[in-house]
Amino acid sequence: xxxxxxxxxxxxxxxxxxxxxxxxxxxxxxxxxxxxxxxxxxxxxxxxxxxxxxxxxxxxxxxxxxxxxxxxxxxxxxxxxxxxxxxxxxxxxxxxxxxxxxxxxxxxxxxxxxxxxxxxxxxxxxxxxxxxxxxxxxxxxxxxxxxxxxxxxxxxxxxxxxxxxxxxxxxxxxxxxxxxxxxxxxxxxxxxxxxxxxxxxxxxxxxxxxxxxxxxxxxxxxxxxxxxxxxxxxxxxxxxxxxxxxxxxxxxxx
Amino acid sequence: xxxxxxxxxxxxxxxxxxxxxxxxxxxxxxxxxxxxxxxxxxxxxxxxxxxxxxxxxxxxxxxxxxxxxxxxxxxxxxxxxxxxxxxxxxxxxxxxxxxxxxxxxxxxxxxxxxxxxxxxxxxxxxxxxxxxxxxxxxxxxxxxxxxxxxxxxxxxxxxxxxxxxxxxxxxxxxxxxxxxxxxxxxxxxxxxxxxxxxxxxxxxxxxxxxxxxxxxxxxxxxxxxxxxxxxxxxxxxxxxxxxxxxxxxxxxxxxxxxxxxxxxxxxxxxxxxxxxxxxxxxxxxxxxxxxxxxxxxxxxxxxxxxxxxxxxxxxxxxxxxxxxxxxxxxxxxxxxxxxxxxxxxxxxxxxxxx
Numbered sequence: 001x002x003x004x005x006x007x008x009x010x011x012x013x014x015x016x017x018x019x020x021x022x023x024x025x026x027x028x029x030x031x032x033x034x035x036x037x038x039x040x041x042x043x044x045x046x047x048x049x050x051x052x053x054x055x056x057x058x059x060x061x062x063x064x065x066x067x068x069x070x071x072x073x074x075x076x077x078x079x080x081x082x083x084x085x086x087x088x089x090x091x092x093x094x095x096x097x098x099x100x101x102x103x104x105x106x107x108x109x110x111x112x113x114x115x116x117x118x119x120x121x122x123x124x125x126x127x128x129x130x131x132x133x134x135x136x137x138x139x140x141x142x143x144x145x146x147x148x149x150x151x152x153x154x155x156x157x158x159x160x161x162x163x164x165x166x167x168x169x170x171x172x173x174x175x176x177x178x179x180x181x182x183x184x185x186x187x188x189x190x191x192x193x194x195x196x197x198x199x200x201x202x203x204x205x206x207x208x209x210x211x212x213x214x215x216x217x218x219x220x221x222x223x224x225x226x227x228x229x230x231x232x233x234x235x236x237x238x239x240x241x242x243x244x245x246x247x248x249x250x251x252x253x254x
Numbered sequence: 255x256x257x258x259x260x261x262x263x264x265x266x267x268x269x270x271x272x273x274x275x276x277x278x279x280x281x282x283x284x285x286x287x288x289x290x291x292x293x294x295x296x297x298x299x300x301x302x303x304x305x306x307x308x309x310x311x312x313x314x315x316x317x318x319x320x321x322x323x324x325x326x327x328x329x330x331x332x333x334x335x336x337x338x339x340x341x342x343x344x345x346x347x348x349x350x351x352x353x354x355x356x357x358x359x360x361x362x363x364x365x366x367x368x369x370x371x372x373x374x375x376x377x378x379x380x381x382x383x384x385x386x387x388x389x390x391x392x393x394x395x396x397x398x399x400x401x402x403x404x405x406x407x408x409x410x411x412x413x414x415x416x417x418x419x420x421x422x423x424x425x426x427x428x429x430x431x432x433x434x435x436x437x438x439x440x441x442x443x444x445x446x447x448x449x450x451x452x453x454x455x456x457x458x459x460x461x462x463x464x465x466x467x468x469x470x471x472x473x474x475x476x477x478x479x480x481x482x483x484x485x486x487x488x489x490x491x492x493x494x495x496x497x498x499x500x501x502x503x504x505x506x507x508x509x510x511x512x513x514x515x516x517x518x519x520x521x522x523x524x525x526x527x528x529x530x531x532x533x534x535x536x537x538x539x540x541x542x543x544x545x546x547x548x549x550x551x552x553x554x555x556x557x558x559x560x561x562x563x564x565x566x567x568x569x570x571x572x573x574x575x576x577x578x579x580x581x582x583x584x585x586x587x588x589x590x591x592x593x594x595x596x597x598x599x600x601x602x603x604x605x606x607x608x
Contacts, residue, residue, distance in 0.1 A: 008524075009428065010488045015435035034527050055424075057527045057552070079427035098431035 001116075002045055005031045006038035006061070007053040007077065012098065016051050016077065019105045026109070035059035036158070039067060047072050049093075049112055054078045059158065063151035065090055066189070067158065073116065075108050086197075147197045150178060152185040159185060163202065167216050168238050169194055171209035181234060204251050206230060206244035214251060258319055259389045276378065277304045291357050298353060303346050307375055310338050311382045318386045331383050339375040343368060405575035408568070409465070409509070425482075426451075432486050447485050454478040458509075469536055469543065470502040472511050479512065480532075483519060490529055491519075497536035504536075504543040506598045507576060510569060514547050514594050517566055521592060522549030543598040551592045566594065573598075 003026045007013045013031045020026055029045045032038040034056045042050065050072050054061040062083075065071050076087045079098040087095050093115060094108040150161045161180055170177040175186045176194060195205050206212040216232045220240060223229040228240040230248075240248060248254075259265045281293075281300035288296060314334060347364065354360045429451050436444035457475045473495060484491050515532065523530045535546040566583065573582040577599060586593040 009432065009486050011432040011435040011486065012428070014439065015431065018435070018438050036527075055524065057525050079424055079431065098427050099434040100431075 001026055001049060002029045002047040003027060004029060004038065004041055004045065004047040004050040004072075006035070006041075006050060006056070006064070007032075008034055008056045009053075012053065012077065015099075016105075019102055022102075022106070023109055033057075035061065035064035038064050039158075042068060042072065048116065049073045049075065051075050051077050051096075054080060054083050054087075059151050059160070062086060062090065063149075066187070067151060067153050073112055075112065148199075150187065150194075152178065152187050154185055161185065163198060164213075164215065166198075166203075166213050167232055167234060167236060168206075168213060169203075169211040179236070201251065204244070204247050206238060206240040206248055208241065210238050210240075210244075212238050212240075212248075214248070220245075220248070257393060259315070259386065273304065273308055277301070280304055288363060291360065295354055295357055295360065299350060302349055302353070303371070306346050306349070307342050307378060310342050311379060314338055314379065314383060315386045318383065318390060328387075331387065332380070335376060335379040335383055338379050339372060342375055342379075343372055346371070401575055401578065405572065408572055408575060409507075428486060429482055436485075443485070447482065450478050450481050454482065465508060466505045467508045468502065469497060469504050469506060469511075469545075472506060472508065473497060473502075473534075476512055476515055476534075479515070483523070487523060491523055492529060492531045494531060494533045496534070501536040501538055501543060504538065504598070504600055506543055506545075507572065510572065510596070510598075511545060511547075513569055514545075514566065514596065518547050518549035518592070518594065521551045526550060526552045539597070541600045543600060545596045545598070547594045549592050550590055553590060569596065 003020065005013045005016050005028065007016070017028060017031070020028055026049065029047060030041045032041050036058045038050070038052070039059075041047075052061045052064070052074050054076060055078065059067075061076065061078075065074065071090075074090065074092045075094045075096060076083075076092050077096045077098060077100070081097060084095055093112045096104065096108060148163050150163070150166070152159050152161065161178060165180050167179045167181065169191065170179060170184075171191050172186070174188060176189055176191060177184045177186060191205070191209065191211065194211055195203070198211070202214055203211050204214055212230055212232075216234070217230050218233055220228050220230045223239075226242045228245050230238045230240050232238065259269075277300055280303060281296045284296035284299050285293060288299075317334070318331075347368070350364055351361055354364075429447070433444050433447050433451070436447060454475070457478065476495075480491070480493050484493075511534075515534065518532050519530075522532055530550060531548075533546075533548040535548075537544045537546075566585070570580070570583045573596065574580055582597045582599075584595045586595070
């Protein structure tokens with residue numbers, strides 16, 4: 001089985017490499033310095049399993065995974081425990097907190113082998129039985145990590161959209177349209193995902209199908225009965241439902 | 255800016271009562287010593303004299319609000335008082351002789367009493383000036399006191415924050431992970447890194463008694479931190495520190511430079527892929543310690559290019575609390591190089607934390 005290590009610190013890669021030597025069935029095909037390199041290597045080698053750091057230059061671990069249509073099995077290796085919730089949402093095999101022991105590492109490998117043997121997608125519930133993981137999720141829930149940017153694929157190009165440049169998000173079937181002043185980009189995610197990931201002080205779900213960046217709003221006009229319409233700086237108009245209006249008023253302090 | 259005395263209700267009442275007392279006293283004196291013209295003249299004279307003097311005192315108080323002379327120039331205040339009293343004498347003389355002309359002997363009485371009126375006027379303006387100066391001194395003292403307290407509080411918070419947020423999850427665990435990796439392959443280097451990390455941690459913990467340090471000490475401490483980062487990131491991190499014998503002896507509030515370099519590393523090293531050069535330059539500019547920290551950054555991926563993060567904001571705030579100035583930290587973006595400049599005044603250590 002082919003394995004890839006993606007981490008920006010050489011020593012962090014070398015410890016994984018060292019621990020991997022006891023598992024000859026796993027063949028290390030490449031080490032990558034950052035998310036961009038990782039992306040290329042995954043497309044080239046199609047590994048079954050990757051060891052992935054989260055905080056990396058260019059694009060981080062989560063952003064890299066989001067760009068893949070068929071992501072391999074992932075074991076996160078990171079020093080940040082505030083990302084644990086998001087990590088498990090991506091159906092990761094495991095979450096190794098640096099520094100980790102050989103025993104802990106071997107356990108992750110076992111989990112992976114079990115999961116790949118059963119051929120079923122890993123259910124996060126199966127791993128939350130461990131006390132360690134429970135603790136991890138508890139600390140993480142106290143400091144949810146918000147995204148400052150969204151990474152999208154635009155043809156073969158990768159585009160990084162800073163959160164403040166987003167005008168609004170619009171639901172479009174299985175995709176979400178991310179509207180910016182340079183046009184819109186599509187991302188294969190749900191509205192609920194973005195509602196959780198974006199900073200709630202700046203992004204408000206104004207409607208079932210819309211999330212709006214409140215810094216872009218110039219005014220909110222009444223529209224038909226019970227509903228409103230928000231006018232943005234660019235002149236774009238975004239529907240605001242009755243519940244959405246209440247949420248907007250709360251965030252804007254009206 | 256200090257509050258003017260009139261913004262306080264109690265002061266306003268006391269001030270008005272004082273003037274009413276002075277007014278009634280003046281009227282009684284005029285009635286007693288005057289030429290026996292009756293109440294009417296005494297009241298008119300007293301009212302005009304007091305009212306004009308009151309009006310003249312307002313600009314005096316206002317001047318003192320914006321310009322309190324230093325101790326050795328207190329004589330200036332006296333000159334202002336003399337000037338105001340002189341003008342007041344002229345104006346009241348003109349007004350009174352115009353209104354009370356028809357009373358026989360009044361003009362003579364007015365001329366005769368000029369010296370006495372002058373001295374009383376000078377006494378009163380002097381009192382007003384004195385009270386105002388004391389008031390603003392007191393206000394300034396209170397403000398300084400508050401600023402000093404805030405400064406102490408903030409440096410404590412910064413220290414706590416550093417320990418909690420910046421070092422623990424991120425720097426500390428990653429360093430430990432590096433040590434873990436070194437133990438297997440290069441035990442000597444692992445040992446060295448444990449030493450460096452301990453020295454660095456100890457340095458952060460004991461920084462409480464001595465609040466100002468020389469640049470040499472701060473750079474030594476910084477060196478430990480940079481060495482650890484160099485082990486973590488291999489040859490990717492290069493540093494260039496330029497400081498001469500003179501600047502080495504200059505002083506700065508402790509833990510001030512380090513957050514700036516951390517910020518530089520965060521954007522320069524964690525967020526770029528190639529080799530990263532962090533350049534720290536110290537120079538002496540008219541008895542100010544000038545520190546320049548340069549780092550490359552990736553304009554494409556660094557979202558907070560306007561910015562800062564906790565590091566620079568806290569430095570800016572600390573500089574304000576220490577020196578009462580907002581212009582001591584400047585950042586520049588130039589051709590993918592981010593520059594942070596801080597200026598630390600040397601002679602002025604009035605607000606030095608104990």
